[in-house]
Amino acid sequence: MAYGGLNVKERYRALEAKIADSEWVNRRKVWASWLGNNFLRNLYHAWGHIENTASKQRLSPDQLLKKEGEDEVPKEAWQKRCLVELRTSHTESLQRHLRRRLDVWKVSVLPGHRVQRTLNMSGGLIKFVSPRIWATILRTLCDGWTTHRRMQRQGPCLFGCRAGDDSIVHYASCSVLSNLMWCKLKLDRLPVQDQLAGFLLLEPLWKEGREEMVARRALGVCATFKRHIFLVTPAPQPQALSRCCFIHV
Numbered sequence: 001m002a003y004g005g006l007n008v009k010e011r012y013r014a015l016e017a018k019i020a021d022s023e024w025v026n027r028r029k030v031w032a033s034w035l036g037n038n039f040l041r042n043l044y045h046a047w048g049h050i051e052n053t054a055s056k057q058r059l060s061p062d063q064l065l066k067k068e069g070e071d072e073v074p075k076e077a078w079q080k081r082c083l084v085e086l087r088t089s090h091t092e093s094l095q096r097h098l099r100r101r102l103d104v105w106k107v108s109v110l111p112g113h114r115v116q117r118t119l120n121m122s123g124g125l126i127k128f129v130s131p132r133i134w135a136t137i138l139r140t141l142c143d144g145w146t147t148h149r150r151m152q153r154q155g156p157c158l159f160g161c162r163a164g165d166d167s168i169v170h171y172a173s174c175s176v177l178s179n180l181m182w183c184k185l186k187l188d189r190l191p192v193q194d195q196l197a198g199f200l201l202l203e204p205l206w207k208e209g210r211e212e213m214v215a216r217r218a219l220g221v222c223a224t225f226k227r228h229i230f231l232v233t234p235a236p237q238p239q240a241l242s243r244c245c246f247i248h249v
């Protein structure tokens with residue numbers, strides 16, 4: 001990437017200004033989503049992380065990336081050096097954030113153990129399931145489903161059990177889902193007090209010999225999430241669809 005050679009900051013700001021300058025609202029909307037995945041944006045924010053990490057240690061980015069005995073930061077292997085710094089210096093804020101997100105769950109696992117359990121489980125799980133399943137588990141742990149409860153509305157269970165509301169807390173104990181998980185994935189029903197922790201993969205403790213069972217449970221949670229998205233996403237109306245096509249043509 002180049003240690004400054006790509007003029008990332010200037011080019012990213014110019015790009016942002018160009019998009020903000022557009023008078024066509026629809027184009028601005030499309031560009032905004034494209035910009036979200038743009039490599040200049042990723043590099044710009046990665047550099048921001050390095051600057052933050054360096055400033056916390058009262059160093060300049062160059063001083064942070066320099067190794068002992070080096071007068072200046074070599075231009076080669078620049079990304080690798082950044083990765084080492086970011087991996088080792090950001091875990092504290094990550095853990096603090098994760099602790100806050102896990103605090104919303106009333107589970108049997110004690111607050112002081114939740115973050116470490118999550119880290120152990122997610123670090124082990126990534127070797128057994130695809131990244132998309134792993135990402136769904138992380139999203140579930142952070143209460144990232146678009147359920148009625150999270151949106152502070154009321155709504156029934158979307159899987160038809162008529163005994164609970166549209167929330168992750170209910171889906172952890174929903175009879176329809178637990179039957180499906182038993183029939184399709186051979187997952188035992190957990191005791192009531194462990195059901196939510198089980199759905200979040202905080203119970204049972206991640207350890208050798210349990211990997212396959214936890215991976216199956218992760219698969220069940222992922223399938224539930226996918227189905228939930230399908231159920232909460234309204235089908236496009238023909239009229240709305242034609243209007244949408246017209247705008248893009």
Ligand SMILES: [Zn+2]
Nearest residue numbers: 157161164174
């Ligand atoms: Zn239900």
